[in-house]
Amino acid sequence: MVVVAAGRGERAGGDSPKQYRGLGGRMMWEWSALLAEKLFASGAVREAVFVVPAGDESFFSGRLLGYAFPFSVTAGGAERNDSVLNGLRCAKGDYVLVHDGARPFADEALCRRVMASVTEKKGIVPLLPVSDALKKEEEGILRPFPREGLFLTQTPQGFPREKLEQALRSHGKGARDEGEAWILAGYELGSVEGDRRNMKITWPGDFDLGESRFQKSFRTGIGYDIHPLVPGRRFILGGVFFPDFPLGFLGHSDGDPLVHALCDAILGGAGLGDIGTLYPASDMKYKGISSLVLLEDSARRASSEGWFLEWADCVVIAQEPRLSSRLQEMVKTMGNVLPSGWKNRVHLKAKSGEGEGAAGNCCSVICHAAATLSIRELKRDELQDED
Numbered sequence: 001m002v003v004v005a006a007g008r009g010e011r012a013g014g015d016s017p018k019q020y021r022g023l024g025g026r027m028m029w030e031w032s033a034l035l036a037e038k039l040f041a042s043g044a045v046r047e048a049v050f051v052v053p054a055g056d057e058s059f060f061s062g063r064l065l066g067y068a069f070p071f072s073v074t075a076g077g078a079e080r081n082d083s084v085l086n087g088l089r090c091a092k093g094d095y096v097l098v099h100d101g102a103r104p105f106a107d108e109a110l111c112r113r114v115m116a117s118v119t120e121k122k123g124i125v126p127l128l129p130v131s132d133a134l135k136k137e138e139e140g141i142l143r144p145f146p147r148e149g150l151f152l153t154q155t156p157q158g159f160p161r162e163k164l165e166q167a168l169r170s171h172g173k174g175a176r177d178e179g180e181a182w183i184l185a186g187y188e189l190g191s192v193e194g195d196r197r198n199m200k201i202t203w204p205g206d207f208d209l210g211e212s213r214f215q216k217s218f219r220t221g222i223g224y225d226i227h228p229l230v231p232g233r234r235f236i237l238g239g240v241f242f243p244d245f246p247l248g249f250l251g252h253s254d255g256d257p258l259v260h261a262l263c264d265a266i267l268g269g270a271g272l273g274d275i276g277t278l279y280p281a282s283d284m285k286y287k288g289i290s291s292l293v294l295l296e297d298s299a300r301r302a303s304s305e306g307w308f309l310e311w312a313d314c315v316v317i318a319q320e321p322r323l324s325s326r327l328q329e330m331v332k333t334m335g336n337v338l339p340s341g342w343k344n345r346v347h348l349k350a351k352s353g354e355g356e357g358a359a360g361n362c363c364s365v366i367c368h369a370a371a372t373l374s375i376r377e378l379k380r381d382e383l384q385d386e387d
Helices: 030-041 057-064 080-090 108-117 161-171 178-184 204-211 257-270 291-304 324-335 380-386
Strands: 002-004 048-052 071-075 095-100 122-129 134-138 141-145 151-153 157-160 188-193 214-231 247-249 307-317 346-351 364-378
Touching: 002 030, 002 080, 030 048, 030 057, 030 108, 048 057, 048 080, 057 071, 071 080, 080 095, 080 161, 095 108, 095 161, 108 122, 108 157, 108 188, 122 178, 157 161, 157 178, 161 178, 178 188, 214 257, 257 291, 257 307, 257 324, 257 364, 291 307, 291 324, 324 346
Parallel strands: 002 048, 002 095, 048 071, 122 188, 307 346
Antiparallel strands: 095 157, 122 151, 122 157, 134 141, 214 247, 214 364, 307 364
C-alpha cells in the first residue's frame, strides 16, 4: 500500500499543509496509517509506504512507530506523478494500492473490493456516478452539461505494481490520478463501487464537514500506588527530588509512587494495561529508571491510540516531608513529559497521614490518581453503515 501525503494542500487553507492538520483527534494523514494497520492485521497488505514532504521523513517515521505494521517513508517529488513513483520504488509486492492521504474515511471494505478485482492486466479504481446537475462555462456563459456516463474517481486504486510504474513513467506527467496514466498507457481499467463517505479533504469547509462525522467519547482510569520508605534511597515524588529528607522509596525503578499512580490512571483510561505489565520489575532495563520516562511512554502509548487527556486529579498521602510548597513544581515536572496537547491538565493535592497506618507513621507514601481521557470516534450511524 502506498499512501501519498506529500502535497501542499493550498486549497484547504490554514497555516500548515492539510495532511498535518487535526481531524478527529489525529493528524489527517494518520487515518491512512490506521487503515494500513487494520489491513495488515487482517493479512490484506504486507507493508505500507508513506510518501511525505521532503525533509519531514523523520517526523513521519517517528509517528508511524506507534502503529503495528511494517512501513517505509520516502520523500515526495515535484508533482503527484513523481511522488507516486518514489513510493512505488520502495514497495515490494506484485500488486499495489495507491491511496490519497487526504481521504481519511476510506475503509477496509472499499480496499477489499478494489483488491479482489485487480488482475495482472487490469487496474481498478473506485467510482461513484455523478448525481448533481452540471453546468459548463463557455466564454462566460453557463450552459447545462449532461451527467450521464460521468463518474467521480476515488482512492485507493489498485494495480499490478510494475505495470503501474511503467505507465507513470511514460504517461504520468500531468495525469490527475493513476487511473488516467494507466488508460493513456493503453492498459485496461476496471472499476468497483466507491463509497460516498470516502470524501477528499480539499477545501477549508471540508474539515468542518469531516469533524461532524465524529463524536467525543470519554473514559476514566484510576491509579494507585504505595511504596515503603527506607534509608539509603532517594525521595523522588512527582519527579522532584527532596535532598533533605533522610528516607527514600524502595522500588525497582526510582520508586516514585505519584508518577506510577498517574501512569496507571492514563493506561487504565486508554485500556492499555498497567505499569507492572508494561514495565515489569523482572526486566533489568527498568532498574533505577526515572519514573518520568515511564510516564512519558505511557502517555505516548495512549496518545498514539487517539486518546486525549481531559483532566487528571492526584492525591498524595504522606506524613513527612511537608509537600505543599512543592506541589506546583511536581505538577510542572510531570507535565513536561506529557504530549504537548496535554499540558496544564494535571491537578495535585497533598494530605497528611494523620498519624494513622503506615503512611501516618512515615513508613510509606500512598498515591491515588484519576484520569479522564477522551477520544474522537466515528458516530454510531457511520459505523453501522460500514457494517
